[in-house]
Amino acid sequence: MNKGMIKHITGWVFILLGLVLLLPILVAVIYKENTWTAFLLTSVISTFIGILCIIRKPKNQTIYAKEGFSIVALSWIIIAVIGALPFLISGEISGFFNALFESASGFTTTGASVVDNVDALSKCILFWRSFMHWLGGMGVLVFIIAVIPLIGGGQNMHLMRAESPGPMVGKLMPKLRSTPMILYGIYFSMTVLEIIFLLFGGMPLFDAVLNSMATAGTGGFSMTNAGMSAYNTYCQLIISIFMILFGINFNVYFLILGKKIKDVLKNEEVRYYLIILISATIIIALNISSQFKSMGMAFHHALFQVASIMTTTGFSSVDFNLWPELSKTILIILMFIGACAGSTGGGIKVSRFIIVCKDAVNELSMLIHPRRVKVMKMDGKKIEKKTFHNVCAYLFVYMIIFIGSLLLISLNNYDFSTNFSAIAATMNNIGPGLNLVGPATSYSFLSDFSKFVLSFDMIAGRLELFPILLLFAPGTWKK
Template structure:
């Protein structure tokens, strides 16, 4: 293993985190908040350590899958540790495991919170909390790839480990150019949302924090009642649309960008994703019609919550835990499906679900016609056997971790709905669940052990399981 390149990349992670903390420092100055001093302190530590680790390039800049996956997993742990320190040192979140839970939830774009009074945080802490969503949404190592020249095509291993979905492809021949395009699209869409929210009368601070949460499909609100605070169909409608947009594979936007709209519209995953949203919104609207004054109000809130759950954003405009069981059941299903591969959303990913369903269809067909040869295709292109094998392995690992996590969390003696949806919400990077962790609840009641389990789940869910598991494999660290 090329340990020197791993240390070098960790140094760049610390440099980037120091730069990212400039935003809460500026906010602290604007609002004259003394807690901003803790960001300066952590910036100094991160920046100094990062410069020491990156002052000299390793002689061997070549790395492979093992180094790529380990680098990504360790980077997210380091990022979360230092990102939690301002919360803990300022005592705005007095328990270390709670500060870590909150920041890991932010960077992994989960949005699950231990805070009982969000509005009690200072402005600089609130903006950092929301900004972690934006940083983690596209991935900090993808950002580094856009600015840092690494060895040849080897840096593709970093993108594969950090980008959500069953497979990652390059938009253009160079990975560095791909990373720049992805972040360019990401930044542009975020700015557009900020402008549209400002047009609707939302204050600048609120617009930035909300857009960070929407872009990263994270869901940290800066109000105790989340987006319900903004009693405006326009503002909630804008957020609904952008949650859906950020849940679409960014390759689709690139195809529109290079004037290939027909190829973009042929994207099978995007069509299935939008179809699932449309059908679910229709069913839930009809099911909750009696709870609202008009069919439009029912449709509005159904669309918002469906978009929020399937994209794993986690914002809320109503307490959907009080909806009929049918509607809640549909939302739980969406928790597992998730958004598209190559988006900022979590969950299993629509592409995986499509391939798994086609695999089932193929097996049924083979039972009826044993001698036939049927190939699984996506958008008329055959799916490689390696991808199918990877999806099957992912599903097994996913189920094992999910079951074990649910069993451990159950030791806290909450009801099954709370335990099951708490794990589902953290592992799928959603945020709110049902029961005690519903849209009006939080995760503060869980024990420290359960919180550490769910922290692992959040990281494993965001990094597609394997990078985190490789940290515990003895063969990973052998020469």
């Protein structure tokens, strides 16, 4: 284990956090708020620790998969802790575990909150919550690779693989550093485009910026107690469309820019993603039609909530906890399916379900025709055995952590629906669940122990389990 390189790169994470913590200070100055001191102090602490870590560059700058996964896992724990400090120092969120939960939820783009009265928060705290979504959506290490040449060659790929969601991660360009730069270019452009569309709908500039950052990261922190119901139908529709767009693999947008439309049409994951999304919207709209004045409004809110849950954004235009059981069950299923790999969305990912379904069909075919050899393909390309084994291992570990977490928070003695949906909502980085953790409530009533468990689930879910688990493996820290 190259501990020197781990310290060096995590040092740059501290420095990056120190720099981005200056942005809320600007917001505090604009709105004449005195909470800027909390961000300045946190920025100084983070920057100072970072300088201490990078002041001596390690002689051995080689990193392999083990170092890459460890760096990413440690970095996300660091940003969760440092991101919690402004909440604590400003006093707007009391208690370490509350602040840690809010920070972890922000950076992992979960959107679950312990704040009961969002309207009482200062503008700079509101900005920080949404900006955490935006920064965490594409990935902190991906951002650092894009702007700082930490290491050379293909070693950066270990960092990208550990932080990027999905079973397969590849390069868009021959030079690896160009890949995160392109991704962030697309990400930033789409965010700005959403801001413009929301401004056309009459949304105030501050609200448009924060809601766009939360949508881009598929986060879901609300700016008001009313959530998305505070805005008109046009703004809700724009947010619905952009939630769907940010849930699509960003490689597709790169192909569109390169005018490779045939390759886009071959993408099975996007095709099934849209089929599932449209089908769920139609079924739920029909199921909830009696609760709205017109079928059009039923479709509108069904589309919004399906897009919000499937892309794991977590916004709510209505309290879907009051919907019929069929609609709530479909939303729970969508929590697990999630968005596309390579998007800012969470969940298990559509691509993994496609791979598992293809294997199940292949096994059934083998039972009927034992001598038949069938190659499993996706997007016209062969699915490697390594990819399939990775998917199976991921699903097994996912199930173990889910069950373990469910047992731990059951110590609170709340109902099963609350506990189950709380784990599903945090581990899949969604935010709102059902019953006591529904869209109209917060997670503040849970014990500190449960908040710690759910904070772990949020980070583990965002990093897709293995990087965070690698920290606890006995052989990780050996030479």
